[in-house]
Amino acid sequence: MSKIAIINYSGSVGKTVAAAHLFAPRMPDALFIAVETINQSAADLGVKNVEKLRGNNVGDLIEKLVFADDAIIDIGASNIETFLETASRYAGAIEEIDLFVIPVTSEQKAWQESLKTVEALAAVGIAKDKIILLPNRIERNAEEEIPAIFKYVEKSKKARIVKGAYIYNSEIYGYLSHKKISFDDLLNDNLDYRQLARDEKDEEKAKEYAKMYRWTKMAIPVRNNLDDVYSLIAG
Numbered sequence: 001m002s003k004i005a006i007i008n009y010s011g012s013v014g015k016t017v018a019a020a021h022l023f024a025p026r027m028p029d030a031l032f033i034a035v036e037t038i039n040q041s042a043a044d045l046g047v048k049n050v051e052k053l054r055g056n057n058v059g060d061l062i063e064k065l066v067f068a069d070d071a072i073i074d075i076g077a078s079n080i081e082t083f084l085e086t087a088s089r090y091a092g093a094i095e096e097i098d099l100f101v102i103p104v105t106s107e108q109k110a111w112q113e114s115l116k117t118v119e120a121l122a123a124v125g126i127a128k129d130k131i132i133l134l135p136n137r138i139e140r141n142a143e144e145e146i147p148a149i150f151k152y153v154e155k156s157k158k159a160r161i162v163k164g165a166y167i168y169n170s171e172i173y174g175y176l177s178h179k180k181i182s183f184d185d186l187l188n189d190n191l192d193y194r195q196l197a198r199d200e201k202d203e204e205k206a207k208e209y210a211k212m213y214r215w216t217k218m219a220i221p222v223r224n225n226l227d228d229v230y231s232l233i234a235g
Contacts, residue, residue: 055079
């Protein structure tokens with residue numbers, strides 16, 4: 001059983017991408033709830049059966065979690081304050097969630113808001129072991145690109161960073177978002193795009209097949225990276 005919340009006061013750090021591409025494919029039977037009112041949800045990225053709630057609907061969330069062995073809860077930035085405040089009205093409600101994952105990127109405002117998120121969770125009694133900072137859009141070395149979060153974790157003891165659990169930057173996420181498809185949708189169609197491109201007589205169609213070949217080859221190592229991250233965090 002695993003109930004995972006993806007959360008951050010900062011927008012545009014990859015929360016919904018993490019929910020849709022990291023957790024949802026590896027928790028296929030999980031209840032997927034988007035606590036969101038204004039921003040993109042996983043449904044916009046092609047995830048099926050996403051249930052939407054507002055931040056003040058914690059009672060409804062509690063009832064839904066009663067029947068779920070696994071759950072993914074994508075909490076939008078605009079709903080965090082309301083969510084935490086409302087959850088405080090229910091004894092032990094926040095403890096229903098096993099893990100809080102905070103995607104964090106290298107922009108100063110983003111990592112500052114991420115650390116603010118840790119502080120907010122710690123303030124309502126969430127233990128260090130249940131709070132994970134997840135470096136996202138990493139180019140080469142997470143410790144060099146976002147050193148502040150590593151220093152904070154070492155000093156504050158309020159959260160964890162799992163060594164090696166870093167999501168690397170890739171164009172493929174933008175492509176999948178645009179197409180509203182998953183890695184599995186792209187990679188499991190069993191088409192040999194390279195051969196199709198070579199055999200196609202229509203030049204434009206051949207170019208499209210070649211592009212698809214390019215995207216599939218890019219997607220494979222990225223999906224492997226996500227497999228590794230999931231295994232380290234929740235596997």
